[in-house]
Amino acid sequence: MSTDSARSRPILHIDWTRCDGRGVCVELLPELLNRDDWGYPVATILPTGNRSNVPISPALEDAAVEAVALCPRLALSLLNREASP
Amino acid sequence: MSAVTSSPPATAARLFVAGPHAELAAHIAAYGAAPPPESGSSLVGKLEESGLIGRGGAGFPAWRKLAATNDLRRRPGGAVVIANGAEGEPLSRKDATLLQHSPHLVFDGLLAVAGAVGASEVFLYATEVSMKRINAAIRDRPDMDRVKVVVAPHTFISGEASAVVNAIENNLAIPTDRTRRLSDHGLRGKPTLVFNVETLAHLALVDRYGPNWFRTVGTNSDAGTRLVTVSGSGLQPVVLEVPGAISLRSALSSAGVNVGTIQAVLVGGYHGAWVASEHLDTPLSPADLLPFGGHPGAGILAVLDNGQCGLVFAAEIATYLGAQSAKQCGPCTFGLPAMASILSRLARRERDPALVTELGRLGRLTSGRGSCHHPDGTTRFVLSTISVFADEVQLHLGGRCSAPDHRISEARQ
Numbered sequence: 001m002s003t004d005s006a007r008s009r010p011i012l013h014i015d016w017t018r019c020d021g022r023g024v025c026v027e028l029l030p031e032l033l034n035r036d037d038w039g040y041p042v043a044t045i046l047p048t049g050n051r052s053n054v055p056i057s058p059a060l061e062d063a064a065v066e067a068v069a070l071c072p073r074l075a076l077s078l079l080n081r082e083a084s085p
Numbered sequence: 086m087s088a089v090t091s092s093p094p095a096t097a098a099r100l101f102v103a104g105p106h107a108e109l110a111a112h113i114a115a116y117g118a119a120p121p122p123e124s125g126s127s128l129v130g131k132l133e134e135s136g137l138i139g140r141g142g143a144g145f146p147a148w149r150k151l152a153a154t155n156d157l158r159r160r161p162g163g164a165v166v167i168a169n170g171a172e173g174e175p176l177s178r179k180d181a182t183l184l185q186h187s188p189h190l191v192f193d194g195l196l197a198v199a200g201a202v203g204a205s206e207v208f209l210y211a212t213e214v215s216m217k218r219i220n221a222a223i224r225d226r227p228d229m230d231r232v233k234v235v236v237a238p239h240t241f242i243s244g245e246a247s248a249v250v251n252a253i254e255n256n257l258a259i260p261t262d263r264t265r266r267l268s269d270h271g272l273r274g275k276p277t278l279v280f281n282v283e284t285l286a287h288l289a290l291v292d293r294y295g296p297n298w299f300r301t302v303g304t305n306s307d308a309g310t311r312l313v314t315v316s317g318s319g320l321q322p323v324v325l326e327v328p329g330a331i332s333l334r335s336a337l338s339s340a341g342v343n344v345g346t347i348q349a350v351l352v353g354g355y356h357g358a359w360v361a362s363e364h365l366d367t368p369l370s371p372a373d374l375l376p377f378g379g380h381p382g383a384g385i386l387a388v389l390d391n392g393q394c395g396l397v398f399a400a401e402i403a404t405y406l407g408a409q410s411a412k413q414c415g416p417c418t419f420g421l422p423a424m425a426s427i428l429s430r431l432a433r434r435e436r437d438p439a440l441v442t443e444l445g446r447l448g449r450l451t452s453g454r455g456s457c458h459h460p461d462g463t464t465r466f467v468l469s470t471i472s473v474f475a476d477e478v479q480l481h482l483g484g485r486c487s488a489p490d491h492r493i494s495e496a497r498q
Contacts, residue, residue, distance in 0.1 A: 015262040016414030016456050040415040051453040
């Protein structure tokens with residue numbers, strides 16, 4: 001994967017202040033997310049660092065869009081840039 | 086400009102040259118009048134040359150923060166500048182001490198930054214303990230009329246940058262979810278710059294005397310002086326101004342600690358890391374503390390003496406940190422108390438080796454999953470504890486403890 005395509009990848013942002021661990025995103029993105037001990041999503045591809053911003057591969061983009069739309073807590077958003085506040 | 090000038094302080098003590106409880110006249114006699122306002126790019130340049138890094142805890146280069154806001158200052162509504170004296174760390178006294186004795190230096194730094202970015206709003210955010218002094222000092226400063234003073238609550242996270250903005254905007258001193266930097270989208274959506282009060286005091290001196298003067302103390306990568314608060318070993322917390330990259334040993338000795346009888350020192354506060362006594366020659370600088378997983382943070386050095394149990398001490402801190410979660414983010418709400426509970430079981434000498442692996446697992450699970458760094462900092466502290474006190478962990482898993490009072494309680498059983 002070239003650096004350029006990695007940079008243009010959309011990012012799934014998890015707003016932890018809204019997330020209530022309902023688990024819809026984990027069902028829609030099983031390749032990307034697991035549930036932790038308390039039901040909150042964990043990005044399996046990011047073992048360390050900031051795990052609120054999860055890069056999305058092209059194959060998972062549609063599922064990510066769906067997860068954003070279906071999250072009952074409106075805790076997810078897709079960012080089209082590297083967001084590291 | 087006033088003709089009053091003064092030679093820059095030639096010693097390592099820079100921030101308290103005007104003496105205790107310095108009033109405006111003493112301040113000007115010691116430091117000279119503040120220089121006239123300058124452009125944002127000029128102040129950015131001076132700060133970059135000075136090498137000043139933030140003194141609030143995160144250790145970010147001051148010039149980069151100023152540059153980020155300066156670039157966006159022409160947005161409609163203008164920029165916001167906030168002096169942060171919230172000092173939520175229970176073992177820190179440096180910001181309150183600075184505001185008590187050198188408030189005018191902090192004001193000078195705040196106004197220099199506000200002038201440089203043409204700020205539309207300027208705030209000073211500090212705890213109740215400093216309010217009387219701040220308000221009295223402001224009465225002598227007509228140039229501070231534009232600054233709004235906001236009281237920070239006494240919580241651990243009230244000084245986190247997004248919590249500061251939230252406190253001023255919504256009277257809620259808890260962090261917020263961010264997808265944009267505060268420099269881009271802060272208070273009421275305006276470009277916002279939050280500087281620790283000590284950072285502003287150093288900045289005021291860089292502004293007066295220049296970056297080369299600033300660099301005459303400290304090292305190339307840790308220039309200038311920093312305030313530290315030393316506690317433990319039977320001492321009330323004591324605030325010292327020390328040169329950048331001073332050794333831990335020298336800093337502790339200067340505070341009156343008998344370094345011959347200490348077991349370890351917690352560097353950087355409750356989100357910091359332990360350094361064992363055999364490494365006391367380590368300099369208090371970001372680069373030198375990196376191998377320990379630590380950072381000078383807000384300059385906190387907490388001593389653990391021989392004969393004290395590191396696990397008991399750390400379990401109390403971890404329990405406090407768990408309780409200080411804002412309980413907005415699930416991994417922090419549940420992960421931190423879970424870690425604190427396991428560390429407490431280890432401290433109570435529960436003989437279950439799985440506790441150690443479980444602590445590691447919980448730390449890795451929780452870290453990096455919050456809207457602020459409270460879970461990451463707490464994890465760092467807990468994992469540093471079981472690493473530096475690995476021998477104590479083994480004793481506890483065998484039902485024993487190195488601390489005499491624990492041995493006494495065993496004998497009584």
